[in-house]
Amino acid sequence: MLYQMAVQNPESEIDFVDRTFKRVRGRAASVIREDFCGTAYSSCAWVRRRKTNRAIGVDLHLPTLRWGERHNLSTLTEEQRSRVTLLHRDVMKVGGEGRGVDAVLAMNFSWFYMTERRALVAYFKSVRESLVDDGVLFMDIYGGYEATKEQVEKRRERGFKYVWDQAKYDPISGMQTAHIHFEFKRGPAMKRAFTYIWRLYSLPEVRDALMDADFKRVTVYWEGDDGKGGGNGVFRPATRGESCASFVSYVVAEK
Ligand SMILES: C[S@@+](CC[C@H](N)C(=O)[O-])C[C@H]1O[C@@H](n2cnc3c(N)ncnc32)[C@H](O)[C@@H]1O
Incomplete structure (x- = not known):
């Protein structure tokens, strides 16, 4: 619970996914797969948003999925709950139930677990195959010159x-x-x-790995600043950023 309060903000994440998918694809997404879903917090926010939305959450760790069922899925109506599927699986072996989705979300930097480049590219390829023809992968990343500091x-x-x-x-x-x-x-x-x-992958490393996995377009969404040295929560497509102590960005890969 403390973790969710301190680290997660599924509403703003889902706002970004919904808005960006519409902007790049000219339609609304309805089926998302939340990889490394943990407690499926974002899946819950997604199905609350629209009656036509469905979410598939994938995580390896059963106790975390169970915690999510007790504390997050339990807050949904029965009808909303029926539009969430949880899969206790490795994201590399999701199978047929995880295919045909509009968007895959790999958030909270969980794709950093793919510590070998070869594994990361294999993961991106399997995501690409799971997406519909105009599907999109959404990820987040952190970096900056303090990211590597102890x-x-x-x-x-x-x-x-x-x-x-x-x-x-x-x-x-x-x-x-x-x-x-x-x-x-x-x-x-x-x-x-x-x-x-x-x-800790860098932005150019992840972009290259996504291109190697045959994504057509990879866009970095860089956060604007609040004038006081912090971020303003507004993420826009960018090809240049500033060298800052720390940043969080979204990476959006179009199939
Ligand atoms: C950093 S947590 C993120 C959880 C959640 N997405 C969030 O935003 O808080 C990473 C999660 O990834 C899961 N995980 C790690 N490797 C995985 C894999 N190969 N397949 C599925 N889940 C995995 C862990 O069990 C853990 O719940």
């Missing part, structure tokens, strides 16, 4: 502190180990509530 950042949330701990980075393999801790005014901290061991 450092701890704290952010105040309602009732707790969210701590992002970039514990280790290896420049040769590009592998990073990062933890999320939660701290409270009273009581002990939740140390290492989540740990990520993954490869």
